[in-house]
Amino acid sequence: MSFHHRMMLQRYGLGCTTSLYSEVLFDPIFTPIFTAVLGTGGFAIGASTITYASLASAIATTAISIGLQALLAQAPKPPKPEDGRAPLNQAIPFRIYAVGRTRVAGARMMWEAKGSNLYSVQAIAGHRIKSFNRFYLNDDEVTVVDNVVTPLTTGGRYGAGSANVRLYTRLGANPETPYAELVSALGADGIWTNDHRGDGQASLAMRAHNADAQDQQTAFPYGAPSPSVEIDGAYCWDFRDPAQSPTDPSTWTWTRNSAVILAWHLCFNEFGFGLDYQKALLPVIDLWKEEADICDEDVPLAGGGTEKRYQCNGWDTTENGPKSGLNAILATCDGHLVARGDGARILTVGKFRESRTATLTDADIVGHNIQYGVLFEDECNRLVPKFTYPATNYTSCDTDFFEDTDAQIAAGRVLTMEGSYEWCHQWRQARRLGKRDWLRQRQEVKGSLDVRLSGINAVYARWVRLETPKRLPKLDGKLVENRRSIVALTKGGFTMDFIEHPDGIDDWNPATEEGQQPPVPPAPNASEIPTPVINLIQAKANGGSVYIRVAIIDPEDGSLTPVVRYRVADADGLGTPGAWVEQPNPSAEPSGGYIDLSTGNVPTDKVLDIQAAFIASNRRYSNWSVTETVTSTSDPTPPAALTSFALTGSAPRLGHAAFAFSTGNDSHVRSVEMYRVPSGSAFDPDTATLVGTRAVGPSASYSFTDGDDTRTNLFANGGFDTDTVWSKGAGWTIASGKATHAAGSANSLLQTVTLTPAGTVFRYQFDVLDLTAGNVFTRFNGGTVVNGVARTANGTYRGSMTSLAGNVSAGFNESSTFAGSVDNVILYPETPSCAPQGVWDYYAVPLNGSDVEGPYSGPVTVTIV
Structure with a gap:
């Protein structure tokens, strides 16, 4: 009995009881935990067993930027951005990880003076990073050319007289390269040798040479220089790119995308949660792709241009545990993360969609606690978004705040709350995040719901519509946001903390809401020249x-x-x-x-x-x-859709599919990309198989072939139009355009064909007709016999077989009880350029010269033998 059938019977059985029970759609996202809770003590997924105890924690949790501060005041937090200016000095320092672009000094691994030189090595990150971008000595940004700090912007610091400073970097390859200059100076003493490579550890080394006595104060006015760096941090698996493999980090890319970084932190960060990506991501990978695309959406700016909706940049240490980084990442995208019962994680970033909305009815709720107002001690009439500002050398900074002056007058004072977005480095993004939290904070309808097991879909959804005319008539038809949900079997199943969803939370008018860029205090360098902002x-x-x-x-x-x-x-x-x-x-x-x-x-x-x-x-x-x-997009205008896109040629299509298409009178079109996806699958150019690109011009017609169009059928008389060519064993007859076998004995229907060289893969297709008993299968005869899959029902079958030494003929064999017919038989040798066998949907996407996509054409469905 299928899983769906069992669930249907269970639903109907519950519907006949006196318990309140709402009908549940058993979709693949939510049912795994639903079936677990209905069990007796736990449930199994593969070889793992999940018990109730593993569910007794938060199922759904939102970003701890402001909304949950009071509830989770002791939530771990990453280091302050100012902490990245000076290296950690500890006997056994905590490891560091960094994402996006950020400033960090790391942890000191070695600090040794020898002669007139000071040597140091700092561990920057405990993983491979993309690049070192900028260098600082103390609070002075310095220019480094061929490892030497140059006096271009230092006004004599770090380069006066005989003084000089050299900086060396390693990106964290495995194995890594030793610092040759340090090994030469310190290796004989065993302080720093060729064995001190730091495999997989991004690091920074310094050699500072003393100045003459009269120049020492000019060269090193702050004493020994303390280096820090701006880096581009971890490489992450971008699951939207088919060229990247989750098991091959060399294919990953550097990113600031909040959703992609969160996936890395959950599954691939050595200092993260260590989840199995096959359980945590792959079952819901399409949902993650949707969130990553939303993070990459362009948001218009008041002065022109755009920026990405949600970006993430920051660093943390293992002193805080992985929850610290999780909260910081979620805060950058107003994120809502669900822990599903089978181990999958579902992310929903801050942009409302009906597809992420569920419904709760009167029958799904067994208890409630609603607050229709704001207690004085919880009141907030000013929200100050705080972020990390690279323009002030990576310090915490405020943006323009949100406030309600009428509420301030009524309260008699300003009641301020901070929105903490420390891994957000764009002030406009901090304003957008702050607006979302401000509108939520101003909502007066908040509370919690005790939800039956029948309402499990709502527990996993970020937004919930209430159909509660009896239990909660004031909230009937309202949309609420699920802020936190936990398993609470003693209260019916789950407890959900919620807040009414604010109207207009996604609206954004840059001209009126962007605010002013935070001021940057004058910070002249040693040459007394301010840095541009x-x-x-x-x-x-x-x-x-x-x-x-x-x-x-x-x-x-x-x-x-x-x-x-x-x-x-x-x-x-x-x-x-x-x-x-x-x-x-x-x-x-x-x-x-x-x-x-x-x-x-x-x-x-x-x-x-x-x-x-x-x-x-x-x-x-x-x-x-x-x-x-x-x-630098040269042509931002997408091309028009193709005027035609159609399949050409006739079936059967052996190893290929041929198409014809035409472009319209559109000066922007420059190329057309052809994609292939399994028939019936949704089309996404980021994940579909790109099978070819054709350069095109306007108002022209073109052809395109995917695969090898030189293949021909090795079988003569494959349609059994005449009783020729085929060698018929006892029981086989050819008549009426088909080959028929009568039950009684098992014998072959064969034809001599070329099956050499041995080891060649041959594709086949045939129809089974009129079958009433037994089975039939393909066969290679002579030498070592090769048999195909036995077919026991009428239909069209495709597959492949590999020839062995001595095979000289091909055809069919059958069980002695087989009564039925075969027809339309095809056999041909496969080549590497053949399109894959199966039923496929093809799409055509026009692009302009800047690779901006136009509307796609398709699907065109093709069966490839």
């Missing part, structure tokens, strides 16, 4: 070329010349950035508190790193600004 960056297409617009905050000093520089973030396809290209803007004038700068034409359709600096009249440079990233 970038307000926004925008790629501007101009007749097929692209330039970059950069808006910086006016320093109110007309003697400074602003300069912009850019580089290709990945110049060689291996992650190595290109050379910087500088573009001075001496004629740029302030307007409205900002200075608009621009580059010349930049490489098109590339990911670019952008920085800005000021040049003083003495030609000294300020520090370069925080690195921003932009894609």
